Amino acid sequence: MFNAEKGCQERADRDPQCGLGLAIDPMRQYTADNVVLSRVWHGDVLAVDCQLPNGRVVIDEADPQSTRWFNVRLPPGSTPPTAWLPVVRTKDRPALQGCAHPATGR
Numbered sequence: 001m002f003n004a005e006k007g008c009q010e011r012a013d014r015d016p017q018c019g020l021g022l023a024i025d026p027m028r029q030y031t032a033d034n035v036v037l038s039r040v041w042h043g044d045v046l047a048v049d050c051q052l053p054n055g056r057v058v059i060d061e062a063d064p065q066s067t068r069w070f071n072v073r074l075p076p077g078s079t080p081p082t083a084w085l086p087v088v089r090t091k092d093r094p095a096l097q098g099c100a101h102p103a104t105g106r
């Protein structure tokens with residue numbers, strides 16, 4: 001996971017202000033009411049199952065934008081068990097299979 005804020009990149013603690021919420025639904029606007037309780041921080045390595053190429057567009061602080069989202073596994077016992085990370089929040093671009101569209105299942 002990549003946090004664009006320099007002050008957050010340098011922190012060793014998990015300050016809540018530097019945590020990033022993962023989306024519940026990559027087709028809805030990426031706002032506070034569309035995130036799971038689990039948070040991720042700069043440098044976290046996340047387990048990714050697949051990617052959705054045509055989700056809601058997300059623009060980061062430096063203006064890169066993407067409609068791609070990664071479906072990531074949350075820690076055991078989390079509800080839901082997976083959530084969505086916008087690709088603009090990672091420097092890695094692994095080759096992944098496509099995910100089923102959340103609304104249509106295709």
